[in-house]
Amino acid sequence: MSIRDNYLIIRNEIPDDVTIVAAAKTRTVEEVKEIIQAGATDIGENYLQEAEQMCEALGEITKQVRWHMIGNLQKNKINKALPLFNIIQTVDSLKHAEDINLRAERINKIISVLIEVNIGSEITKSGVAPDFEVIENLAQGISNLKFLKLEGLMTMGPISGDPEEVRPYFRKIKQIFVKIGDLNINNIEMKTLSMGMSNSYKVAIQEGSNMIRLGTILFGRR
């Protein structure tokens, strides 16, 4: 099946209020163009350099979609990333948030961010622990940064394996997400729960995700 068909089938099968972020790492310009033409509204990139090359090659249609940074953003890449991305999903410390805020202030751009929560700590070192107090503290800290707009949480979990095994973690993150929203912290708006990938998106949606990040199931194996 074509990328277009893959996208449309999943788009039709999930609720309208769930956003699909097409995870474009290692994909060609033609592949990303195809998915945008099929109606994709949001593209995720893991690497600044790939994102720069992609946006330049796509030209005008770059502006039709929102660009999400879903990989680690090193400090020395923040300046270049800020004009390109609409949202950075991988903020995982107050220091990182402050580094982004400082540079966003210089170009007077308010940038949307999500806190990255790591639910599969054996796989990656990035992301904060799935712990209410840790996440609340970081949310409070980010709320004081004028050029960041905290909009929710992003979870990285095990890439493969039985999605049922992640269900309890998804459920826990959703509870934390709701609890933080209930605190009504100034200057933040807990509206996005970016949770679920190709192998786990169905379970993630059942557990309350409203943003799924899909690579393999849309574009094929890497």
Ligand SMILES: *Cc1c(COP(=O)(O)O)cnc(C)c1O
């Ligand atoms: C690659 C990637 C995805 C998509 O993973 P698939 O299993 O290919 O759907 C989602 N989120 C992040 C952060 C990724 O790097």
